[in-house]
Amino acid sequence: MDEHEHRDQKQLEAQIEQYRHELQRLKTIESRYLAANAECERLREQQQAAAERSTLLGRAAAILASSFDYQATLAAMGQLVVSYLADYCIVDLIEEDRTVRRQIIANVEPRTLELAWEVERRYPFDPNALYGxxxxxxxxxxxxxPVVADWVVAVYAQDDGHLQLLRRFGLRSYLCVPLIAGEKTLGALTFVLAHTERHYNSADLTLAQQLAERAAQAIVNARLHRAEQTARAEAQAANRTKDEFLAALSHELRTPLNSIIGFSQLLRRGRFNPAAIARATEAIERNGRLQAQLIDDLLDVSCMLRGQIQLQRQNVDLKAIVENVLAVVRPEIRSRGLTLKTRIARQLPAVEGDPRRLRQIFWNLISNAIKFTPDGGSILVQLKSTDGHICLSVRDTGVGIEADFLPHLFEIFRQADGTATRRHGGLGLGLSLVRHLIELHGGKIEVESAGIDQGSCFTVRLPEIESQAKSCPIRLPAANPSALAGLRVLVVLEHAALAHTLQNALIAQGATVQPAASIQEAMDFIETFRPDILVSDVISRDNQSAGRFALVRKLDEREECFSAPDTELNTTSITRRLLFADFAIRMALPQQPDDLAREVMRLAGRPAPPLPGEQPHPQA
Known part of the structure; x- marks a missing residue:
């Protein structure tokens, strides 16, 4: 090869190398361009997804804020979500009774909705499930x-039937977030993909949590609104009840007053024969008694609301009270054409209570039966002993009681019907007072009615004295009228038989005993009776804890007043501890009344006599 050809070859190779470098540069530029283009596309998609998420959150928030009916708004939100985030959207909410109930199932294919609810009916929410x-x-x-494999479905399924149903959905991806508002968990929001190749990722989780936050707040707002509406309705109902009561009270007061004033004016004019004068004075007296009874009822209700009704407890023959009241009302029953039937046991144990209040209870019940039974109807009065209780029932064939009103029957000032009230009279105080008096006696009252014009039956259960005594075997210390002479003991015991026996035991030792039926009554006696020792086991009514401590504080104002309130009922051991320095000794109430009587003697610094058959303790 000559020199010329060699030079040409070199130039050609240089050009080729130059072209190669240029091509490499162009490829690098192209690669960078493609990468930049891909990044732009990614950012564009990310921006679009963010915009879609923002739009979704905005639309969801608007839906949730559109109504206080959160079930409807959650359903609408579910339909919105299945168009973007899921094929199925499920809402489970915790109810007020702490059970979890599935509220909403939204999906893109309505034909599978029935299948979804079938799964819920057959396999309800299991609070102890390990997953889901x-x-x-x-x-x-x-x-x-992100990827729901078949083994995941198998683990979640409760049995083979459940597994087969779940497989029919073709689950691919699953996401569940809690509904939380503050410290309170409201339920769970679940999303499922089944008809797409997409799988959930961290961005979807963030979106789901944001949706859950908005849904939870909407639920809280709706429930608060519902509570406010309920409270408002109750307040309005209470206000209406007050107005109705005042109107009825005005009527009930005016009616006998008009009669009294009218007859008084006629008598002042004179010109009456003796028979007319007798009728006029009888009418004045009758209406005056009605006024007095009405005022007594109002005073009783006032005392009841303040917890100040006092019972004069003693052994009472309820049979005698019932027969006495029936003898009084029989003339009115005959004048109305009513039929009175009685089923009264011949022999009945006594009950422990206030005879005047027990008569008031039965008088109210039989009077209501007469008042609300139409002419020609019938009334059945039963009195028997069963299961350690005296059962008194009054059944009539009268107007009956609506099922919706039964839960409110014993509420003060509540009456089933204003028109009926005007027709029959009354203030709606009787039954609330009756229930309170029965509870003060340690009993309970129940009512049954099949509805309007189906009559009603009121049943009162009061504990027998014998049954109370059987549960507490009694041993009394030998009587010594000088052992506790001059000592004043205030006894506030809910256990009637124990109170009665303890009272007798202390009186036998010479103490002056004042029984009290309630904490409030005891506080009144503290001022007037000025006890040296207090014995109390009031453990249910009168707000026992606050009442007991209030009583102790009251006693604290006395320098020489010992207090022996209980910590446990029916314990065999007797414990003491200093409750207030130089003031009170606290002990557990023993099982035996004689033990308590002896402890009172020791507490007062008096020698306790031995029990019958027991040897005296040697003196130190």
Whole structure:
């Protein structure tokens, strides 16, 4: 090869190398361009997804804020979500009774909706399940399964039938987040993909949590609104009840007053024969008694509301009270053409209570039966002993009681019908007072009615004295009228038989004993009776804890007043501890009344006599 050809070859190779470098540069530029283009596309898609998420959140918030009917708004939100985030959207909410109930199932294919509810009916929410919404509700933590394999479905299924139903959905991806408002868990929000190749990721989890936050707040707002509406309705109802009561009270007061004033004016004019004067004075007296009874009822209700009704307890023959009241009302029953039937046991144990209040209870019940039974109807009064209780029932064929009103029957000032009230009279105080008096006697009252014009039956159960005594075997210390002479003991015992026996035991030792039926009554006696020792086991009514401590504070104003309130009923051991320095000794109430009587003697610094058959303790 000559020199010329060699030079040409070199130039050609240089050009080729130059072209190669240029091509490499162009490829690098192209690669960078493609990468930049891909990044732009990614950012564009990310921006679009963010915009879609923002739009979704905005639309969801608007839907949730559109109504206080959160079930409807959650359903609408579910339909919105299945158009973007899921094929199925499920809402489980915790009810007021702490049970979890599935509220909403939204999906893109309505034909599978029935299948979804069938699964819910056959396999309801299991709060102890290891996976799924139950676990999310329990732990308050989200749960995400990007790829739902068949083994995952098998683990979640409760049995083979459940597994077969779940497989029919073709689940691909699953996401569940808790509904939380503050410290309160409201339920769970579940999303499922089944008809797409897409799988849930961290961005979807964030979106789901944002939706759950808005849904939870909407639920809280709706429930607060519902509570406010309920409270408002109750306040309005209470205000109407007050107005109705005042109107009825005005009528009930005016009617006998008009009669009294009218007859008084006629008598002042004179010109009456003796028979007319007798009728006028009888009418004045009758209406005056009606006024007095009405005022007594109002005073009783006032005392009841303040917890100040006092019972003069003694052994009472309830049979005699019932027969006495029936003898009084029989003329009215005959004048109305009513039929009175009685089924009264020949022999009945006594009850412990206030005879005047027990008569008031039965008088109210039989008077209501007469008042609300139309002419020609019938009334059945039964009195018997069963299961350690005296059962008194009054059944009539009267106007009956609506099922909706039964739960409110014993509420003060509540009456079933304003028109009926005007027709029959009354203030709606009787039954609330009756229930309170029965509860003060340690009993209970029940009512049954099949509805309007089906009559009603009121049943009162009061504990027998014998049954109370059987549960507490009694041993009394030998009587010594000088052992506790001059000592004043205030006894506030809910256990009637124990109180009665303890009272007798202390009186036998010479103590002056004042029984009290309630904490409030005891506080009144503290001022007037000025006890040296207090014995109390009031453990249910009168707000026992606050009442007991209020009583102790009251006693604290006395320098020489010992207090022996209980800590446990029916314990065999007797414990003491200093409750207030230089003031009170607290002890557990023993099982035997004689033990308590002897402890009172020791507490007062008096020698306790031996029990019958027991040897005296040697003196130190």
């Amino acid at each position: 919404p139950p676990r999310v509700v329990r732990t308050r933590l989200p749960e995400i399964v």
